Amino acid sequence: MNYKDNTLSTLNPPLADEKEIRSLDTVCINESQLQHKWYHNLKYLVSGIFFGILLVKAEVISWFRIQEMFRLQSFHMYGIIGSAVVVGMISVWLIKKFKVKTIYGEPIVISPKKFSKGQIYGGLLFGFGWALTGACPGPLFAQIGTGATVVLVTLLSAIAGTWFYGWIREKIPH
């Protein structure tokens, strides 16, 4: 099926076109004109590997560390998230100030996130899930990698939850 012809606009008024559907995730707004061969994606694989190692070594994929965080029994997780945000903020500020470009020479764009009530309801529900599983989505992948194979069930259940959201999204408040 060719998504580029905007056939959806007639079928589905709430979601006008493909770009709008994708943009429901701000992650998905980037529309690069550049066409790359598939192996250009290997750099994301490599950065993912580093990130996975980092998650394990930082112990943020530990169910116990998450429990400590939600009981205010350890500074560890607050230190990690806090310092990550500070470094991220400084980086984004520098990127904007010096108009840093991507390695392909494209200007870097960060799309704004729109407010919706979903950030409240969904945020609370994710918080419940985070305290139960002791993992947010990134750590799920890393936990499976470390050999906790039962977390595959958690991941499949999370995929089911995502699918259920897609199925019901027009009936719940946003």
Place this chain on the structure above:
Amino acid sequence: MLELIKQPWPWYVSGPLIGLTVPVLLIMGNKSFGISSSLRHICASCIPANIPFFKYDWKKEIWNLFFVFGIFAGGMIAAAFLVGTEPIAVNPALVNELAGYGITNYNNLVPADIISWDGLFSARGIILIVVGGFLVGFGTRYAGGCTSGHAIMGLSSLQWPSLVATICFMAGGFVMANLFLPYILAL
């Protein structure tokens, strides 16, 4: 050197490195750091079921799937080569509390007494693994992001909706861990 790497990394080393993921992905190809979207791309590629939310060209976002596969591989590499033998050091108050629920095994990053294939066949195992996973998937997509997309990427780029989301993540976690989880673990 390897000995040093094998120790758990302190927060002031690992936190800033996690933060650096934000500029690395931006500079590599204008990618906003976010992980829960990968679950959506998996739905869109495998089970779109004619649902509008999954009707988009997921191939344009395939970098995200490469990234999460990398996280999985990174977990394997770290577990095989880079971890020490010491069990994780946990706050004694938590150790005490968990011992009351029969959770005494600290050899894994997840509590093997519940989150294991055997545990999957107990009531509390099903709640932690299956219900918990479902809430993670549903909640992150409803909120439009998870810890990486909202708490790290969103706050880094000073977006107030992400602050709302982050506060709600934490509030939900506090309520679950302190008010409900004790009853669930006692099952």
